[in-house]
Amino acid sequence: MKDVRFRSVVDVVGRLNPSYPVFMVFPDVLQATAKSFLDGFPGTVLYAVKCNPDVHVLRALYAAGVRHFDTASLPEIAKISEMFPDAHCYFNHPVKSRGALEAASDVYGVGHYVVDHIDELDKLHEVVGKDITVEVRIATPKGAAVYDLSSKFGAPSEEAAELLQEANRRGSRTAIAFHVGSQCPDPDAYRVAMREAAGIARRAGVPIDYLDVGGGFPAEYGEVVPPLEDFFSAIRQSRDELELEMPLFAEPGRALCADGCSVLTQVQLRKGRDLYINDGIYGCLAEIQLGPLKPPVRAIGRSEGRCHPVEGNPRTFRIFGPTCDSLDVFKVEFELPENIREGDWIEFRRMGAYSIGMQTAFNGFYTDTVVEIDGFHDGI
Numbered sequence: 001m002k003d004v005r006f007r008s009v010v011d012v013v014g015r016l017n018p019s020y021p022v023f024m025v026f027p028d029v030l031q032a033t034a035k036s037f038l039d040g041f042p043g044t045v046l047y048a049v050k051c052n053p054d055v056h057v058l059r060a061l062y063a064a065g066v067r068h069f070d071t072a073s074l075p076e077i078a079k080i081s082e083m084f085p086d087a088h089c090y091f092n093h094p095v096k097s098r099g100a101l102e103a104a105s106d107v108y109g110v111g112h113y114v115v116d117h118i119d120e121l122d123k124l125h126e127v128v129g130k131d132i133t134v135e136v137r138i139a140t141p142k143g144a145a146v147y148d149l150s151s152k153f154g155a156p157s158e159e160a161a162e163l164l165q166e167a168n169r170r171g172s173r174t175a176i177a178f179h180v181g182s183q184c185p186d187p188d189a190y191r192v193a194m195r196e197a198a199g200i201a202r203r204a205g206v207p208i209d210y211l212d213v214g215g216g217f218p219a220e221y222g223e224v225v226p227p228l229e230d231f232f233s234a235i236r237q238s239r240d241e242l243e244l245e246m247p248l249f250a251e252p253g254r255a256l257c258a259d260g261c262s263v264l265t266q267v268q269l270r271k272g273r274d275l276y277i278n279d280g281i282y283g284c285l286a287e288i289q290l291g292p293l294k295p296p297v298r299a300i301g302r303s304e305g306r307c308h309p310v311e312g313n314p315r316t317f318r319i320f321g322p323t324c325d326s327l328d329v330f331k332v333e334f335e336l337p338e339n340i341r342e343g344d345w346i347e348f349r350r351m352g353a354y355s356i357g358m359q360t361a362f363n364g365f366y367t368d369t370v371v372e373i374d375g376f377h378d379g380i
């Protein structure tokens with residue numbers, strides 16, 4: 001499928017007539033989104049690679065000007081370093097194996113590492129040495145985000161201040177990082193976390209090279225979320241009110257890529273109001289179940305060689321994925337035309353985040369067809 005470009009989703013259906021799922025990347029959408037984030041955020045923007053590590057997505061973000069990457073594993077660091085020799089990787093996982101640390105430092109020259117515990121700081125200094133920037137990941141209060149990430153990582157404030165002091169005492173540069181949780185619809189969550197970070201910085205009393213406000217910026221699925229500008233202005237305001245002098249970093253994943261990809265699936269059997277399709281909770285659509293998020297959908301049909309939207313009154317359907325596991329059915333139901341039938345396609349939009357990077361090959365179902373579509377989306 002290399003170098004084949006498509007004009008639209010309908011063009012993909014028309015030319016491929018796919019009975020397999022197709023992951024569709026819109027590089028122009030990704031670039032436009034990334035550019036507006038780079039323009040609007042008052043600081044340096046790192047892309048969180050785990051959100052979507054597909055090469056087409058990475059290339060589009062790089063083309064938009066993204067040069068800094070939040071990488072959480074050695075394979076992510078290797079991929080970014082090899083694709084973009086002038087890019088900067090940050091090893092922003094609070095728990096790293098010794099082998100991965102060694103290779104990150106010796107082979108790829110990574111100089112920024114996250115920790116949230118004294119034993120990890122010891123490990124880091126032992127393997128990599130002291131001439132690095134140690135970012136201390138702090139815990140943030142559970143807020144409105146769909147996914148709370150502080151239940152797994154993040155040092156409480158007193159410990160965080162001690163980690164900063166200890167890293168500084170041993171001769172490393174220091175920074176602070178947090179993550180308010182993914183798909184966070186509330187700009188105030190950043191104000192609260194920045195206040196916490198400012199308190200910790202004051203308590204530690206060491207130079208802080210930068211404050212990394214993490215990811216969490218929301219994408220629009222079913223529900224309306226505040227525009228990104230509201231988040232940026234909350235962050236700018238907090239920086240000014242708290243008189244923070246250090247530069248700001250952010251590590252968006254979802255906000256950069258959700259809108260820029262779709263998953264095209266096909267209906268393989270209809271039983272009344274149940275549809276059996278070829279992607280599901282173990283595939284590129286996994287996050288619909290985990291969220292649960294409800295992306296926009298549309299149905300496309302084909303008759304006499306021509307593709308067209310399926311027209312019909314909307315009704316709700318249950319959607320089953322392709323594996324034999326009875327868990328492979330979405331909790332949320334979707335509105336689709338009442339006359340949808342076997343052979344029609346369903347496009348799940350805004351599936352750029354946590355989709356192709358999360359799929360499994362369970363039961364032999366795996367999406368390996370990725371196509372690029374020029375221009376902007378042609379519907380819904």
Ligand SMILES: *Cc1c(COP(=O)(O)O)cnc(C)c1O
Pocket residue numbers: 048050051070092179181182183214215216217251252253254255353
């Ligand atoms: C997942 C993750 C991100 C990206 O989060 P989004 O909610 O997709 O913006 C950023 N930083 C860290 C440390 C992460 O684990």
